[in-house]
Amino acid sequence: MTTREDWVLDTIADIRRALNAMLATAEDLYKTLVPEPQRTRAEHLYKTYVPELMPRPRGAVRTPDVDIIDLGTEIHLVADLPGVKKEEIDIDLAPESVEISAESKAGTKREQQPYARRERRDMAYKRRIQLPALVIPDKAKARFNNGVLEITMPRKEPVEKVSSVKVDIKDIGK
Numbered sequence: 001m002t003t004r005e006d007w008v009l010d011t012i013a014d015i016r017r018a019l020n021a022m023l024a025t026a027e028d029l030y031k032t033l034v035p036e037p038q039r040t041r042a043e044h045l046y047k048t049y050v051p052e053l054m055p056r057p058r059g060a061v062r063t064p065d066v067d068i069i070d071l072g073t074e075i076h077l078v079a080d081l082p083g084v085k086k087e088e089i090d091i092d093l094a095p096e097s098v099e100i101s102a103e104s105k106a107g108t109k110r111e112q113q114p115y116a117r118r119e120r121r122d123m124a125y126k127r128r129i130q131l132p133a134l135v136i137p138d139k140a141k142a143r144f145n146n147g148v149l150e151i152t153m154p155r156k157e158p159v160e161k162v163s164s165v166k167v168d169i170k171d172i173g174k
Contacts (some may be wrong), residue, residue, distance in 0.1 A: 061124045064100060064149075070132050073158040081125055082147040089149060093137040095156060099128040100149065133157070 031039070069076040077098060081089065084102045092099040103124045135153035142151045 061126050063127045064102075064125045066100075066127065066129060068129070068132065073155055075131055075133060075135055075153045075155060077129070077131075077149075077151040077153070079127075079149045079151075080147060081144075081149055083123060084125065084147065086144045089144060091142055091149075091151065093135070093140055093151075093153065095134045095137060097128055097130050098151065098153075099126070101126040133159075 034042070064079040064081050066080075067076075067078045069078075079100055081100075081102050084104045088104055089100070089102045092101075101124070103122070105122050131153070134156040136156055137153070140151060140153040142149065144150075
């Protein structure tokens with residue numbers, strides 16, 4: 001007699017095999033239809049640009065959403081880290097990049113009480129971000145409030161922000 005757990009595991013294994021077969025078929029079709037030079041270039045572009053443009057899948061380790069603001073003399077980074085305490089955050093700052101990581105415990109599991117539903121889990125955040133300019137790591141400041149991390153980093157070579165300038169248009173005329 002098959003238990004419900006065995007049935008679920010067998011069904012998942014069948015789905016995994018079907019997905020692997022479809023993926024292999026798609027890869028074969030891709031290799032057949034797209035010539036080698038274009039495949040190599042496309043794969044290079046994908047690996048170079050897609051990780052920064054598209055959000056990564058949310059899984060055991062999530063990627064925090066960030067805003068980067070370049071003020072000329074400073075770079076501000078704002079990151080959302082919901083459910084995390086200040087003590088659980090680690091910031092690794094280099095002149096050209098910053099890595100933010102955090103690990104949060106969702107709460108202790110209550111063994112005595114049967115769960116009707118359990119969605120809150122331990123979570124981790126990790127993201128490495130290339131900065132738009134070199135910064136001075138030793139002079140950076142960070143603050144954390146209500147799940148929002150703000151890092152202020154002075155630029156290594158400050159740039160004056162140019163305000164808008166009105167340009168006159170001359171008539172070349174007749």
